[in-house]
Amino acid sequence: MMNRTSIFSIRFGALACLLILLLTITTGCWNRMELSEISVVLAMGIDKVEDQYQVSVQFVDPSQMSRNRTANRSPAVTISERASTVFEAVRKLTTKTSRRLYFSHLRLLVFDEKTAKEGIKNAMDLMFRDHEVRPDFYIAVAKKNTARDILAIVTPTEVLPAMDIDKSLIVSEKTWAPTAAINVITLLQTLMQDGKEPVLTGVSIIGNLEKSKTMQNVQNPLAYGEYKYEGLGVFKEEKLLGWLNESDSKAYTYIVNKVTSTVGVSKCPNSGGFIAIEVTEANTKIITNVENNKPSITLKMLIEGTINEVQCTINMQDPNEYEQMEQTARETFQTMIEKGIKTVQRKFGVDIFGFGEAFHRNHPKQWNIWKEQWDDVFKQLPVQIDLDYKLNKVGKIINPIDKEPDKER
Structure with a gap:
């Protein structure tokens, strides 16, 4: 029989062999890069110039991020290069x-309008x-300017313009509400969806x-x-x-269902x-209807708001006048929604609201019939609005400050 010393020696030897084996396969980060060797890219712009892509990148100058940085740098x-492909242009940078660009x-x-109108899939292939x-x-389109111009602006709020934007x-x-922050995952999912x-x-x-690109800005x-x-x-x-204009974007x-406030x-x-009304709650449900093999949509909308500014003489302690104000606001809101839908149907004829995706989810058999000609179906699609609109609060004062001040005391 082996004594305790022999058993300990065998176990120690086995443990030593295991540790040596682990050391041979533990090599650390194979692609490690030092901060002094890279430039961290925060924003990228793609413009179409003739038949080439002009790629612009904005990266951080680490020497200027310390507290002791000089004010004149x-x-x-932001640097730019052109090539027939985005990847080639990036390498030419x-x-x-x-330093190596780190993405x-x-x-x-940011895309310019020319690239966006010709198609963004090829320009985005590298990014995927x-x-x-x-x-x-996030992704945006430079409107009336180039993407390079957007990246070159000097912004007052943040030290790094890309972070400000x-x-x-x-x-x-x-x-x-007229602004929508669309990231690359949301865009990819929408491009792959049917009916949106x-x-x-x-x-x-x-x-x-030109002056917006200088430190004078x-x-x-x-x-x-x-x-x-x-x-x-x-x-x-x-x-x-x-x-879309501001109202239709809203x-x-x-x-x-993207409105928070x-x-x-x-x-x-x-x-x-x-x-002026601050919207504090907004919820929309898209309800699909099929009758006699014809589709229609009902938007069930709940809107709640607070009165934040009044520029007219009105007695909000009077239930009738308050109801008139709420009714006017309700009609204004409903008109805006109806106009936005009609603009998209008549001017563009494509379903950006996801009505088709809702039919695809709720009525798959009928969707297979409409799928190939959905743009034509969408242009004529009836949309009804079931609106519950409430104004719940009036702020710290009730009536406008010049409305019967003696009675307000």
Whole structure:
């Protein structure tokens, strides 16, 4: 029989062999990169110039991100190159920077209108295929400007312009209904769905374009130029057809249930002036109906709001006047939704609301009949609105400040 010392020796030897074996297969990060060797890309722009893609990237200058950075250098750098493919243009950018471009932290991708109208699938193929690019960035279309112009603007709020533009898109979607923050996953899912076409938010530059690209743009209280998100671009599959105005863009976000909070404006009943309403709750359900093999849609909508501004003389303590105000606001809202639907049906003729996707989900047999000619069906699709609209609060005061002040005391 083996003694305890022999048993311990055997176990120790086996453990040592196991550790040596583990060391041979533990090699660390095979693709490790030092921060001093890379440039972190935050935004990318793609423009179509003649028959080539002009690719622009905005990356961080690490030396300018410290507290002791010099004021005469920008913390972000934008460079551009042209090629027949996006990947080739990206590789050509290495001739203009000493560091390898690193795309894992990409926050924003911007197309110009020409690229969007010709089709964005080819331009985006690299972004879907490259393992280094994480699919969580947002996408916008440069409206009236080039994507390079959007990336070159110097913004006053954030040190890095790309972060300013990215954050603004997210905040605007939550507080201003005409804006929709569409990320790459949402776009891809919509492109692969039956019965729904994509939209992308437009972004443009207002003011002096050339001065907005200089440090002078942030050295005065009033900037020479500023970016602005305005309108939604309507696509048919991968190609841009045109733009929705502010009202129709707002109708879209209500219908697809993307409104968190926004502002609605209604005329005062029986007088001049306007009432501003903060929408605090918005919920929409798309109900599909099939009767005699003909489709129709009912939008069941719940809207609740708070009165935030009154520009007319009205006694909100009077139930009749309050009801008139609420009714006027309800009619204004319903008219906006109806107009938005009609604009999309008549002007563009493509289903961006996902009505077809709802029929696909709820009535698969009928959908197989309508699928091939859904655009034609959508143009004539009856849409009814079942609206529950409530104004629940009036703020810290009840009546306008000049309405019977003696009685308010």
